[in-house]
Amino acid sequence: MYKKQxxxxxxxxxxxxxxxxxxxxxxxxxxxxLWWYIAxxxxxxxxxxxxxxxxxxxSVGIGTWGVNNNVAWGWGIINFVWWIGxxxxxxxxxxxxxxxxxxxxxxxxxxxxxMTVVAVICAGMFPMLHxxxxxxxxxxxxxxxxxxxxxxxxxxxxxxDVVAISTYLMASAVFWYIGMIPDFATIRDNTTSVVKKRIYxxxxxxxxGSARGWLRFEAVSLxxxxxxxxxxxxxxxxxxxxxxxxxxxxxxxxIFPPYFVVGAIFSGFGMVLTLMIIVRKVFKFQDYxxxxxxxxxxxxxxxxxxxxxxxYTTELFMAWYSGAEYEMFTFMRNRVTGExxxxxxxxxxxxxIIPQLFWFKRIRKNxxxxxxxxxxxxxxxxxxxxxxxxxxxSKDFLPSSWATYSPTSVEVGIFIGTLGIFTLGxxxxxxxxxxxxxxxxxxxxxxxSK
Amino acid sequence: MMKTNxxxxxxxxxxxxxxxxxxxxxxxxxxxxxxxxxxxxxFEALKxxxxxxxxxxxYGVIGVIxxxxxxxxxxxxxxxxxxxxxxxxxxxxxxxxxxxTIFIATLLTLITFFIRAKLxxxxxxxxxxxxxxxxxxLIVIDKENHMTTNEIDAIKTALKESGAAEVNxxxxxxxDL
Numbered sequence: 001m002y003k004k005q006x007x008x009x010x011x012x013x014x015x016x017x018x019x020x021x022x023x024x025x026x027x028x029x030x031x032x033x034l035w036w037y038i039a040x041x042x043x044x045x046x047x048x049x050x051x052x053x054x055x056x057x058x059s060v061g062i063g064t065w066g067v068n069n070n071v072a073w074g075w076g077i078i079n080f081v082w083w084i085g086x087x088x089x090x091x092x093x094x095x096x097x098x099x100x101x102x103x104x105x106x107x108x109x110x111x112x113x114x115m116t117v118v119a120v121i122c123a124g125m126f127p128m129l130h131x132x133x134x135x136x137x138x139x140x141x142x143x144x145x146x147x148x149x150x151x152x153x154x155x156x157x158x159x160x161d162v163v164a165i166s167t168y169l170m171a172s173a174v175f176w177y178i179g180m181i182p183d184f185a186t187i188r189d190n191t192t193s194v195v196k197k198r199i200y201x202x203x204x205x206x207x208x209g210s211a212r213g214w215l216r217f218e219a220v221s222l223x224x225x226x227x228x229x230x231x232x233x234x235x236x237x238x239x240x241x242x243x244x245x246x247x248x249x250x251x252x253x254x255i256f257p258p259y260f261v262v263g264a265i266f267s268g269f270g271m272v273l274t275l276m277i278i279v280r281k282v283f284k285f286q287d288y289x290x291x292x293x294x295x296x297x298x299x300x301x302x303x304x305x306x307x308x309x310x311x312y313t314t315e316l317f318m319a320w321y322s323g324a325e326y327e328m329f330t331f332m333r334n335r336v337t338g339e340x341x342x343x344x345x346x347x348x349x350x351x352x353i354i355p356q357l358f359w360f361k362r363i364r365k366n367x368x369x370x371x372x373x374x375x376x377x378x379x380x381x382x383x384x385x386x387x388x389x390x391x392x393x394s395k396d397f398l399p400s401s402w403a404t405y406s407p408t409s410v411e412v413g414i415f416i417g418t419l420g421i422f423t424l425g426x427x428x429x430x431x432x433x434x435x436x437x438x439x440x441x442x443x444x445x446x447x448x449s450k
Numbered sequence: 451m452m453k454t455n456x457x458x459x460x461x462x463x464x465x466x467x468x469x470x471x472x473x474x475x476x477x478x479x480x481x482x483x484x485x486x487x488x489x490x491x492x493f494e495a496l497k498x499x500x501x502x503x504x505x506x507x508x509y510g511v512i513g514v515i516x517x518x519x520x521x522x523x524x525x526x527x528x529x530x531x532x533x534x535x536x537x538x539x540x541x542x543x544x545x546x547x548x549x550x551t552i553f554i555a556t557l558l559t560l561i562t563f564f565i566r567a568k569l570x571x572x573x574x575x576x577x578x579x580x581x582x583x584x585x586x587x588l589i590v591i592d593k594e595n596h597m598t599t600n601e602i603d604a605i606k607t608a609l610k611e612s613g614a615a616e617v618n619x620x621x622x623x624x625x626d627l
Binding site for chain 1: 533545583
């Protein structure tokens with residue numbers, strides 16, 4: 001028997017198992033801080049704005065949006081793709097890094113998964129509202145009907161979206177919940193409050209941490225991880241096919257599925273970075289979210305940013321090399337230059353250029369700069385979707401069908417509403433649920449292994 | 451019905467694994483081990499295995515067959531309608547089959563896990579030692595009625611010698627479980 005060091009320090013401050021339990025659960029037992037009320041109120045106001053916008057959309061109609069016959073997809077689809085992209089972080093963190101056995105994920109994955117669940121709920125709202133008659137939304141489901149039965153078109157990417165997103169929501173919520181069961185049990189056994197003991201006990205499903213239970217728990221985590229990993233790739237590929245299976249110049253390209261998947265993981269990691277830096281600061285989790293965590297995410301982002309840059313360049317190159325004049329027009333006259341040039345260059349700057357600063361160790365070590373860059377990534381990824389959706393639609397084959405698009409206050413209101421739902425969801429998560437995987441952090445505590 | 455367990459409480463996972471081996475070598479049967487984290491060496495020592503992966507595989511196969519059957523039936527038999535000049539039984543069905551297989555397999559795996567691990571919302575439990583979900587590791591040995599005092603003492607000594615910080619006897623009411 002010999003002991004060897006198998007990894008670097010992931011939890012600082014020589015914690016014991018008991019300390020980890022107490023560090024992570026103190027926020028649940030403590031009095032609700034004032035900032036939490038303030039932040040929740042602001043998010044609630046945003047939600048009220050969203051409710052007003054949704055009410056207007058439903059009661060008056062899609063005519064209240066800025067979309068028209070030519071630019072039929074506007075902020076609704078942009079925000080849908082943006083939220084879905086953010087929703088890829090949780091699964092990317094939990095599942096890819098689980099399968100790759102990256103131990104540093106343990107302090108981050110729970111929050112990333114919570115983010116995923118809320119972001120996918122936000123995303124799901126947009127296509128439903130975009131249908132116009134939301135009370136007929138169930139038409140998209142293949143149910144037995146009196147019209148034949150006439151089934152939905154199973155070859156349509158829009159139907160694939162319905163299937164993929166509902167599966168994704170279910171799978172990520174399941175994965176998130178299963179991971180929390182042992183932690184609920186920990187809270188149940190450690191809290192002094194009778195009410196908390198009851199509530200967390202109820203949600204702990206009777207977990208006692210027996211060897212057999214753990215064996216099955218590990219098996220089910222790995223199985224669900226293995227099942228969901230291809231889903232991460234599938235969901236955003238399917239979203240990209242909403243665009244790529246059409247014949248619009250700028251959309252009809254084979255690069256779309258990988259380009260979208262990489263973009264989704266990029267924006268997801270960007271949002272995780274934003275969120276975890278705030279968590280570290282607010283909850284003083286410096287021992288659990290160490291410099292090396294942010295360093296690792298920043299390195300991944302540098303790499304993904306390079307892939308994004310390659311994708312942008314490839315699109316431009318193919319527009320020229322293919323000799324397709326409409327492609328060339330869309331890219332060179334309507335993106336690189338032209339009316340939407342600001343959006344295009346914001347996208348390039350935020351996604352391909354600014355993250356390259358992460359090559360420098362001094363920048364990776366400076367949490368403030370990392371935070372600012374992560375915000376730029378979130379903005380850049382929003383503009384990427386804007387460029388894709390709006391530029392292609394605004395000027396297609398016939399100049400007679402050219403149109404411009406700008407959002408109305410109703411569309412902006414819905415977006416603000418989803419931002420509110422997201423923030424409030426995350427705030428509730430921080431307040432009432434164990435925000436880090438207690439049992440998993442305990443599992444990586446030992447540097448040695450027999 | 452009341453049930454009594456002899457419980458050895460350990461502070462460290464490595465001590466726990468050594469202790470399980472020592473106790474098993476003395477011919478004492480370890481009935482269960484409780485820990486705040488999953489420990490693979492414990493699964494090996496107790497010779498625990500799970501057939502969950504096999505179940506998931508079967509669910510996957512069921513998912514593929516069901517979904518292909520459903521799509522084939524709706525598109526070829528129930529209401530044949532051509533879209534975009536594609537064959538009725540289209541290759542692009544793969545996408546829905548793929549995603550729905552994941553859906554079915556995930557859901558059924560989850561249900562199987564809950565049934566096999568006997569987990570349910572609000573389930574009543576008897577916690578042997580609440581510290582076992584926090585920072586303590588427990589070896590539980592059944593105290594059976596036919597055991598003599600000598601046998602029980604031998605078990606307790608074995609637990610102590612293997613490095614247990616505490617050795618307790620825990621009696622529980624297991625009637626409703």
